[in-house]
Amino acid sequence: MSKQIQQPLAQPLKLGVIGGGVNSAVGYAHYVAAQLDNKWQIVSGFFSRDPSTNRQTAEEWHIPDFAQYDSWQAYIQAEKQNLDAVVVLSPTPKHAEMVCYLIEQGIPVICEKAMTANTGDSLKIKHALDQFGGFLAITFNYSGYSMVRELKKRIQDGELGKLLQIQIEMPSDAFINQMAQGKPQDWRLADGEIPTILLDLAVHLHHLIGFVSEKTPQKVMADFHHFSKFDGIIDDAYIWGNYSDDMKASIWLSKTAYGYKNGLNIRVFGDQGSAQWYQETPDILKITNRESVEMQYNRGNALNQDSIVERFKPGHPTGFVEAFANLYSDIADNLCRYQSQPEMFEFDEQVFGWDHAHEGLMMLKKATESSKKGCWVQVD
Known part of the structure; x- marks a missing residue:
């Protein structure tokens, strides 16, 4: 028999978002996919530097008790105690600064591909991981099919x-x-x-x-x-x-x-x-x-x-969002293993981190x- 989606967690993991506002090419796909199997709940975000876009995204995504911040750094400092992970959906050239900052803050990171725009920025992330440790998953979603x-x-x-x-x-x-x-x-x-x-x-x-x-x-x-x-x-x-x-x-x-x-x-x-x-x-x-x-x-x-x-049963085709959701489900399972034994953690074969992205x-x-x-x- 085909396996059903992995067993739901006792409680959804709390996910924060940087970027991915309503004017983004990728934001809505992440919003739907992350929450499809009830393993994640998007609880807050800094979706755009434009206050109106930021607010509109929070309203359309039904973020309760949304708080507006002046910068993504201020958002992280205010909300980090209430987050299990943050997904970075900003334009690729901005990834390195954000990912390094989150790693330094001890926050698990999910990063939209491409990890960075150049190899120098990728090495900055590697330096942060070597110095602080941490969890970094890159969303190569097509292998979720x-x-x-x-x-x-x-x-x-x-x-x-x-x-x-x-x-x-x-x-x-x-x-x-x-x-x-x-x-x-x-x-x-x-x-x-x-x-x-x-x-x-x-x-x-x-x-x-x-x-x-x-x-x-x-x-x-x-x-x-x-x-x-x-x-x-x-x-x-x-x-x-x-x-x-x-x-x-x-x-x-x-x-x-x-x-x-x-x-x-x-x-x-x-x-x-x-x-x-x-x-x-x-x-x-x-x-x-x-x-x-x-x-x-x-x-x-x-x-x-x-x-x-x-x-759902065969004959009802799956699609892009479901494949993305498979990856988010796998990332959630990997993060739970990381939270329980960080010193022993390695990604399973469905989730990829810095090494693969840098290659x-x-x-x-x-x-x-x-x-x-x-x-x-x-x-x-």
Whole structure:
């Protein structure tokens, strides 16, 4: 039988929020996903520097006894005794300052991907963790889909044999769609050490490759492009990677691909078979065997039922928010273990922290270097 969502906690963990206001691209998804299984309750927040947006978010999210503060630091100082964790949903370039501050205050942190905008800021977080200890989980939410976890388990069980290559893509037309409303946020239109499109999309692709294969990048080659009306940024990228155990990876991400909205697609090829998962049909996993016979699995007939989370019976497809909620449920369980035995704590295989996030940033930094030089670049 498929497992139900893990047993509810005796009381929901109390979650504070920095950023993620009603004008945010990610805030509402976190608001819904965090509370879907009653393991978290959002009790307070500093959602925006704009007082009216801050207040409006609190009203729409039904935050009781909401208090308005002049800064996120003042919010943390006033509310930290009433929080089990804080989720950071600010723009990526602001993450490092906030995450380091929370770690120094002894507050467990959940951070929206990308962890930071550059590797230097990532190392600042590592220094804070080394100095103060603490709990830091990064929200790579696509591995929350049950059938992605099923794919991982099948690979672990050797069903595909030795992994030869992974092809993965995430195209959209966000920067060229003539029907798009408004201009992207300013921070998304400025590239730094790592182009912002890589921080937005490629960190997910690095994560999914590592999640399902348990391989690490060794060297990369990349070719970056600009096709949109927004000058001075990368908006389309190819990355090729050599991974541990001689596995190859081909990565494409774009915001200038007409007809795509979030075309996340992963294909895994081994010497005994292959597999494919496409996010727009999230409950379907296709497996092809050595005789090139294709089999199709879903939550109802998956072989590894422990990897399947059920809120409702198969045939009623799951989606983005449910996958995000699976991750939030796992983070809650990990935080409870951390609270009981912090000195013995390690994340389970569903939740990822600084090491994995930093590996992705290093890979993307080297990919940026490769695109400029036109050659392969070592990652490690």
